Amino acid sequence: MTKRILTRLGTSVLVLWGAVTVSFTALHLTPGNVVDVLIGSSIVTPEVRAQIIADYGLDRPLPVQYATYLGRVLRGDLGQSYQLHESVATAIGTQLGPSLQLAGATLLVTVVVSTTLALLTARRRRWIRGLSSGLELVGVSIPTFWAAILLLTVFSFQLGWFPAVGADGWSGLVLPVIATSIPITTMLTQLMRESLELTLEEPFVLTARSRGMSDLGVRLRHALRHALVPAVTLLGWVVGLLVGSMVAVEQIFSRQGIGQLTLAAVTGKDLPVVMGVVLVTAVLYVVVNIVIDLLYLVIDPRLRSAA
Amino acid sequence: MRARVGVGAASAVLALITLAALAPGLLTGGPPDQADALAALEGPSAAHWFGTDANGRDVFTRVVYGAAPSLLAGLGATALAVTVGTALGLLAALGGRVLDEVVMRLVEVVLALPTLLLALLVITVTGPGTVNVILAIALYTAPSYARLVRAQTMVIRRAGYVEAATSLGLSQGRIILRHVLPNAFEPLLVLATIEVGIALVAAASLSYLGLGPQPPAPEWGAMLSGGRDYFSVAWWIAIFPGVAITLTVLSITVVGRHLQRRIS
Numbered sequence: 001m002t003k004r005i006l007t008r009l010g011t012s013v014l015v016l017w018g019a020v021t022v023s024f025t026a027l028h029l030t031p032g033n034v035v036d037v038l039i040g041s042s043i044v045t046p047e048v049r050a051q052i053i054a055d056y057g058l059d060r061p062l063p064v065q066y067a068t069y070l071g072r073v074l075r076g077d078l079g080q081s082y083q084l085h086e087s088v089a090t091a092i093g094t095q096l097g098p099s100l101q102l103a104g105a106t107l108l109v110t111v112v113v114s115t116t117l118a119l120l121t122a123r124r125r126r127w128i129r130g131l132s133s134g135l136e137l138v139g140v141s142i143p144t145f146w147a148a149i150l151l152l153t154v155f156s157f158q159l160g161w162f163p164a165v166g167a168d169g170w171s172g173l174v175l176p177v178i179a180t181s182i183p184i185t186t187m188l189t190q191l192m193r194e195s196l197e198l199t200l201e202e203p204f205v206l207t208a209r210s211r212g213m214s215d216l217g218v219r220l221r222h223a224l225r226h227a228l229v230p231a232v233t234l235l236g237w238v239v240g241l242l243v244g245s246m247v248a249v250e251q252i253f254s255r256q257g258i259g260q261l262t263l264a265a266v267t268g269k270d271l272p273v274v275m276g277v278v279l280v281t282a283v284l285y286v287v288v289n290i291v292i293d294l295l296y297l298v299i300d301p302r303l304r305s306a307a
Numbered sequence: 308m309r310a311r312v313g314v315g316a317a318s319a320v321l322a323l324i325t326l327a328a329l330a331p332g333l334l335t336g337g338p339p340d341q342a343d344a345l346a347a348l349e350g351p352s353a354a355h356w357f358g359t360d361a362n363g364r365d366v367f368t369r370v371v372y373g374a375a376p377s378l379l380a381g382l383g384a385t386a387l388a389v390t391v392g393t394a395l396g397l398l399a400a401l402g403g404r405v406l407d408e409v410v411m412r413l414v415e416v417v418l419a420l421p422t423l424l425l426a427l428l429v430i431t432v433t434g435p436g437t438v439n440v441i442l443a444i445a446l447y448t449a450p451s452y453a454r455l456v457r458a459q460t461m462v463i464r465r466a467g468y469v470e471a472a473t474s475l476g477l478s479q480g481r482i483i484l485r486h487v488l489p490n491a492f493e494p495l496l497v498l499a500t501i502e503v504g505i506a507l508v509a510a511a512s513l514s515y516l517g518l519g520p521q522p523p524a525p526e527w528g529a530m531l532s533g534g535r536d537y538f539s540v541a542w543w544i545a546i547f548p549g550v551a552i553t554l555t556v557l558s559i560t561v562v563g564r565h566l567q568r569r570i571s
Contacts, residue, residue, distance in 0.1 A: 014415070014416060015415075015416055017416075018420070019416075022420070022428070023428070026428050026431070029432055137560060137561065138553075138557065141504065141553050141556040141557040141560055143508045143511055143553065143556070145511075145515050145531075146511075146531065146549035146552060146553065149538065149545050150546070153539075153542050153546070157538060157539040158542065164539070239421070240419075240420070240421035241422075243421040243423070243424055244421050244423030244424060247427070247516065262424070262427060263427075265431070266427045266516075266518065269431060271431055274427060274428055274431045277424065278420065278424055278425075278428055281420070285421075
């Protein structure tokens with residue numbers, strides 16, 4: 001257990017350090033003077049320019065610049081967006097709310113839907129499984145941004161059921177959540193059904209059945225817990241996927257959020273913001289992975305006794 | 308039996324799309340940029356199967372001509388990623404412990420960062436365009452190949468025929484080329500087939516965001532991006548390029564999984 005925690009800690013530090021280094025490298029690989037790259041397309045006074053050079057230590061040797069940058073990030077200073085005229089941390093902070101709302105709702109829907117589907121389809125008749133694996137194949141093949149466009153065209157423009165433009169509240173959340181849920185739900189359903197089918201062949205399931213437990217009871221009380229383990233493992237991957245799909249989905253539904261912020265920064269060459277988003281997501285990834293490890297302990301009691 | 312029908316249909320779709328990519332003139336009449344302002348935003352009809360866009364260009368023609376750039380991005384990114392990933396994997400497996408640790412930690416870090424975000428970072432640095440999209444996607448897909456090749460090489464290295472080749476005094480390079488790579492090829496091919504679909508979707512997404520080929524190029528993602536303002540009045544602009552992407556990816560996935568089952 002101690003070894004496990006140490007490994008996790010080591011990997012976490014490595015990932016964070018990697019993200020900082022990738023950002024730093026990107027900054028220095030961008031063609032043009034580093035000061036100009038940081039400023040982007042906005043115009044600043046010579047005083048601000050001098051301030052940037054001092055802040056980033058741009059008149060010093062490269063290793064010193066790297067150390068300076070690393071130190072700033074460690075103190076939580078993500079730098080300044082000269083195009084938005086605010087600090088990167090503020091910009092990300094103000095946009096985080098709507099994105100977390102979308103991400104949270106997506107996770108909830110995904111887990112509920114795929115658990116239900118897996119419970120209903122595992123070891124059922126052939127045509128049920130065939131149908132659901134066919135749908136899953138389509139689900140993983142549809143690009144998220146196109147699913148979003150389809151939903152918008154059909155349900156907002158043609159049928160008028162949902163607002164087309166970034167409304168607040170629940171009605172504005174429905175279509176974006178469906179769009180982001182499709183690929184994750186299909187992946188998760190496949191995975192959970194497979195592990196559920198394996199679990200249903202275990203001796204303890206037979207024991208439960210021989211005690212006269214109903215089929216649904218066996219699935220809910222005994223098998224589900226085991227099917228959750230691979231699903232939890234997938235969670236880290238899901239976070240990365242979500243951040244990516246938010247860029248297109250927020251744009252299509254004209255929602256505020258990290259995705260829109262990132263897209264505007266990429267098209268406007270506002271590198272400090274893009275770097276900031278990369279770093280924040282790396283932190284998120286690390287946190288999620290720690291949560292995953294804790295969830296394992298909750299789900300599987302055998303791991304607890306080992307601790 | 309049903310599976311065979313699926314694989315057959317998928318292969319037929321892929322053949323058709325390959326034909327569209329190689330010889331678009333065989334499937335459609337006019338050039339993809341031919342605008343007819345009088346026929347703008349017309350729905351699907353006998354003259355325009357998939358309707359026309361805001362500039363009066365035939366959507367069917369543009370979908371056909373869009374096959375080449377769209378496939379190119381997916382295939383190009385995968386080819387580059389396989390090459391770089393294979394090199395890294397071999398380096399890790401055969402280059403000694405220190406190199407192995409360095410390469411594999413690097414792989415782990417890249418795999419931990421969100422994929423699309425990494426691509427966006429690359430494009431912020433390089434600017435938009437097809438080549439840059441290919442570079443960006445290859446950067447984050449290469450690590451999975453590196454992992455696979457490393458694992459394969461570790462196993463193959465201990466195989467009898469490699470020991471025999473070594474004891475015969477063959478050079479390391481020759482052993483890698485003649486014995487290790489051919490044996491690692493099959494799983495690599497399967498992974499690459501499935502990943503082409505994923506790379507294709509990623510490339511289309513980036514194009515949709517306006518970061519890939521610039522207008523008036525008839526790329527599928529870019530077509531959807533160009534039609535954005537007209538989705539409310541002309542659904543066909545939103546539907547057909549997306550159907551083309553989804554069908555292609557679906558077919559690639561079906562064929563890829565078929566290959567996977569045959570190998571395992």
